[in-house]
Amino acid sequence: MSQAFRLVQAPPDPQDAPTRPAHHIHADRDTVEEDLLKLVLTLVELLRQLIERQAMRRVDSGDLTDEQEEELGATLLALHDSLSDLCTQHGYSLEDLNLDLGPLGPLLPPRD
Template structure:
């Protein structure tokens, strides 16, 4: 009986370069969408805290809307729906928590 893979029988994959590229593109879009959601939440925190001037709030709003449009275009190109990559509010809240997690000393 021979091993299914090893030095004499390397593991091989039949990968279509187009499929691999599309998969990588989808992964990148998903990661960028998560970063966009985090930026949006952080911007809302700053607005709620009153640390932005009215013109800064206006520019920030326009920038976030434009970013959302661009991401929509990229999601369409790579066949990723917004629901495919949305994190729950609990996950996002943990990522942008204001208090750092406690550090264990050992």
């Protein structure tokens, strides 16, 4: 009967690790409202793109009637236009909403 052994590495000692600055959020009192608005607009754009992709899948699979396709298309277009107008009112473009996630890349996929 053989017995298997498993090597388990001990967690690193925090005192041995080089000191690295932690990731910080830099919030400026003067711009916090605009930063929050930009974040909300970014989330709305992300959700809009996800809903649009799901709608395209449903259209391609034939799950929707012609009326449903038209209504969905009009609704998504109205949402896009409203979001675009909000961005313009606050000095942003839709491209400004794409957050850089560092090594993960941009949050929003490139536009087709």
